[in-house]
Amino acid sequence: MTDDIAKTVRSFIGEHVQDGEPGDDHDIFATGSVSSLFAVQLVMWVERTFGIAVHPTDLDIENFRTVNHVVRFVESRRAAAAPA
Amino acid sequence: MHSYRLALDEPVAGAHLDELSRRVHYISEAIIGFRLVPGAGDGVEAVEVTTDHPVDAEALGKKLRYVVDTEVRPQLHTPPKVLWRSTADRTPHGDTFAGLLADGVVHEIGPGQVALGAPALAALDALDGLLRDIIREEFGAREYRYPTLLPVTALHRSGYLSSFPQHMMFAARLNGDVDTYRAFAEEVGARETVGDRVLHRCAPVDRCLPPTMCYHTFDQFAGATLPDENTVVTAKGGSFRHESRYHRTLERLSDFTIRETVFLGTADFVREARDRFRRRAVELVEQLGLAGRCEVASDPFFAGAATAAQVSSQRLLELKHELHLDVAPGDSISIGSFNLHEKHFGDAFGIKGPDGATVYSACVGFGLERFTYAVLCQYGWDVADWPAPLAERCATTPQPGKGKR
Numbered sequence: 101m102t103d104d105i106a107k108t109v110r111s112f113i114g115e116h117v118q119d120g121e122p123g124d125d126h127d128i129f130a131t132g133s134v135s136s137l138f139a140v141q142l143v144m145w146v147e148r149t150f151g152i153a154v155h156p157t158d159l160d161i162e163n164f165r166t167v168n169h170v171v172r173f174v175e176s177r178r179a180a181a182a183p184a
Numbered sequence: 185m186h187s188y189r190l191a192l193d194e195p196v197a198g199a200h201l202d203e204l205s206r207r208v209h210y211i212s213e214a215i216i217g218f219r220l221v222p223g224a225g226d227g228v229e230a231v232e233v234t235t236d237h238p239v240d241a242e243a244l245g246k247k248l249r250y251v252v253d254t255e256v257r258p259q260l261h262t263p264p265k266v267l268w269r270s271t272a273d274r275t276p277h278g279d280t281f282a283g284l285l286a287d288g289v290v291h292e293i294g295p296g297q298v299a300l301g302a303p304a305l306a307a308l309d310a311l312d313g314l315l316r317d318i319i320r321e322e323f324g325a326r327e328y329r330y331p332t333l334l335p336v337t338a339l340h341r342s343g344y345l346s347s348f349p350q351h352m353m354f355a356a357r358l359n360g361d362v363d364t365y366r367a368f369a370e371e372v373g374a375r376e377t378v379g380d381r382v383l384h385r386c387a388p389v390d391r392c393l394p395p396t397m398c399y400h401t402f403d404q405f406a407g408a409t410l411p412d413e414n415t416v417v418t419a420k421g422g423s424f425r426h427e428s429r430y431h432r433t434l435e436r437l438s439d440f441t442i443r444e445t446v447f448l449g450t451a452d453f454v455r456e457a458r459d460r461f462r463r464r465a466v467e468l469v470e471q472l473g474l475a476g477r478c479e480v481a482s483d484p485f486f487a488g489a490a491t492a493a494q495v496s497s498q499r500l501l502e503l504k505h506e507l508h509l510d511v512a513p514g515d516s517i518s519i520g521s522f523n524l525h526e527k528h529f530g531d532a533f534g535i536k537g538p539d540g541a542t543v544y545s546a547c548v549g550f551g552l553e554r555f556t557y558a559v560l561c562q563y564g565w566d567v568a569d570w571p572a573p574l575a576e577r578c579a580t581t582p583q584p585g586k587g588k589r
Contacts (some may be wrong), residue, residue: 129501132451132544136497136526137490143260143500156199156261161500 102171105150109170112145124167139164146170152177186235190245192252195227199261203495204228204252209428210350210486211247214239216429255485258492262499268466268478275475276561278512281433287584289565296430296438300553303567306581308556310574312420312443315550318464319445323457325416330400332422333391338403341532344395347494350486351425353393353438356386393424397444398529398547405448406533413537414449416457420552434557435517444549448535454546455524461548462505462522469507472571474562476509476516509558519558520550 106124114121117133128134142164147154152174163173196204201220208218214235223229231248277283284290284304291299300308319325333355339345345352358364364385372378394400397419404417423442430436445461447454462478469476482498485491498504503524508516523546529535530542537543563570567578 130451132527136501136503137493138497139500140260140493140496154260156263159260159262159500161502164500 102175105174106167106171108149109174110167112149113142113167113170116141122167124171126167127165129161129165142170146174150174150178152181186238187232188235188239188241188244189221189230189232190241190248191230192228193249194257195223195225195229196252196256197225197227199263200256200259201228203256203259204231206484207251207255207486208233208248211251212239212244213428214244255487255491255495258496260496260500262480262496265480265502266477267462267480267505270470270475270477272470272473272475274473274510274562276510276512276558278515280511280557280561280564284560284565287565289560289584290434292432296427296436298434298437298553300556302582302584303565303578304556304560306567306578307559307570307574308441308552310577311550311555311559312552313577314468314573315443315465316418318461318468319416319418322460322464323416323418323445323447325418325445328401328404328417328419330394330397330404330419330421332393334394334399335403336390336392338399338406339392339395341406342399342402342529343532344399346488347485347491348395348483349488350428350484351395353424353426354389355391355393356383356389357391358382358385359387394421395425396423396442396549397421398446398549401444401446402529402533402535402545405535407535409536409538409540410448410543411538412449413539414447414453414457415543416445416447418443418445420444433511434553435511437553440554441552442549443552444547447546447548448530448543449537451526451544454544458505458522458524458546458548462507465507465520465522465548465550469509471573472559474509474558476507476519476558478505478507480504481506481518481521509555509562511558511561517554517558518551519555520548522546522548 113128116138117128119133122128122133129139139161143154162169164170208231209215215233216236217234219232220228221230221232289301289304293299358368368385371381400419401417420441420443422439424439426438427436447457466478480499480502481504482495483504485494505522506518507520509519510516525545527542527544529545535543567575567581567583
C-alpha cells in the first residue's frame with residue numbers, strides 16, 4: 101500500500117517540479133523546485149486522489165514538503181479513518 | 185441611509201469570515217457599512233450592507249456572491265498561527281486619536297490623510313532611527329531615497345496591477361497639446377469643481393504613486409546581474425494605497441511612510457534575513473515594552489483569477505508574517521510585515537545573481553505612522569513617559585499638551 105501511495109505521489113510531484121524528479125526526501129518548497137501556488141494544488145490533489153479530508157489543523161506545510169511527508173500524512177489519515 | 189440584506193448561496197464560516205469581511209467594502213464604494221448575519225450553526229448566511237443612496241440590491245448581491253464564490257470559499261481553511269506574543273502589560277486607551285487632535289499633535293487633512301506634529305513626528309523619526317540601526321548592524325544595507333512617482337511599468341511587470349487593483353493610485357498629467365491646455369484652462373475657469381473634467385484629457389498614464397518602496401528597488405535592478413551573491417537595499421518614502429474605508433485615526437491611511445528593506449540573493453539568505461529581521465524587530469518591541477504579537481498573515485489580494493490560491497499558499501508556506509501592536513482594548517494594527525517572494529520578483533524584473541541564476545527576494549516593511557500611533561496609544565504623548573530608547577532620541581522635541589495615560 102505504502103509503495104502504491106509513494107509511486108502516485110512521486111509521479112504527481114515529479115510532473116510539477118522544474119528540476120527533474122526529486123528524491124523522496126527532497127524539500128520541494130525550500131529549494132524553489134515548485135512555485136508557492138503548487139502547495140495549494142498539492143493539498144487539493146491529495147484530498148481528491150486519496151479521498152481524505154484535509155482539516156484546518158492538517159494545513160501545516162510539514163505534511164507536504166517531500167514525497168515521504170505526503171505519504172506519511174496520507175497513511176496517517178487513512179489509519180485514523182479506518183474502522184477499529 | 186438604506187439597508188439591504190445580501191444572501192449568500194451557502195454559509196461562510198471559520199477562517200473565511202475574516203477574508204469575507206476584508207472584501208465587503210471593495211465590492212462597491214456605495215457600501216458605507218456592513219454586518220455579517222449569522223445563520224444556523226457557526227456560519228454567516230448573509231451580509232447586511234448600508235448605503236447612503238438607494239442601490240440595485242440584486243446587482244450588489246450578485247457581485248458579493250461572485251467574490252465569495254471565487255475568492256473566499258476556495259481558500260484553504262488555514263488556522264491562525266501566532267509566532268510571538270508580548271508579555272508587556274500595557275492596555276491602550278481607546279480615545280487616543282481624539283486626544284491627539286485636541287492637543288494639536290495631529291491634524292486631519294481628509295480621508296486617510298493626517299498631518300503629524302511634535303512630538304509624534306519626533307517619535308516617527310526616532311522609531312525609523314531604531315530600525316535603521318538594526319538594518320545597518322545586521323545587514324549593512326545600501327540606502328536610497330527614491331523619487332515619489334513610480335513608473336507604471338514597474339507595477340505592471342510585478343503583477344501588482346492584477347493582484348491589488350483596488351489600491352492603485354495613478355499620477356496623471358494633461359496631454360501635452362496647446363488645444364488641451366487651452367480647453368482645460370477655459371473650462372476650469374468657469375467651474376467650481378474640476379474632477380470630472382480632467383481624466384479624459386490626460387495622457388499618457390505612465391506614472392503612479394508607489395504602494396510601497398520595494399517596487400522602486402526591483403525596478404532599479406531590472407535586467408541587472410548583481411555583482412554580489414546577496415544584496416540588501418533599504419529606503420524610506422511616501423507610500424499610497426486607496427482603501428475602501430479609512431479609520432478616523434492613523435490606523436489606515438491613503439498616504440503614509442514606509443521604511444522598507446529588500447533582500448536579493450539565494451533562497452537561504454533571503455529566508456534567513458527575513459527571519460533575523462523579524463527576531464530583531466520583536467526584540468525592539470520588547471525593549472520598548474509594547475504590547476503586541478507576531479503572526480502568519482496574507483496580503484489583501486483582490487479581483488484576480490488566482491486570488492484564493494495566492495492567499496492560501498501565502499498562509500500555508502508562511503510567506504508573510506505581520507507584527508501587530510495594540511491600539512485599543514481588543515484592537516491591534518499591523519505595523520510591520522516580513523515577506524518572502526520566492527523568485528517572483530527576480531523573474532518578473534529579470535534580476536540575476538553572479539552565477540546567472542534568477543535571485544530570490546524578501547522584504548521587510550514598517551508603516552511608520554502606524555508604529556508611531558501604537559506607541560502613542562500605549563504610552564501617551566508626554567515624552568517623559570516614553571520608554572528610554574525612544575525618549576532619549578526625542579529629548580529636544582517640543583511638547584504640546586500632556587498626553588498622560
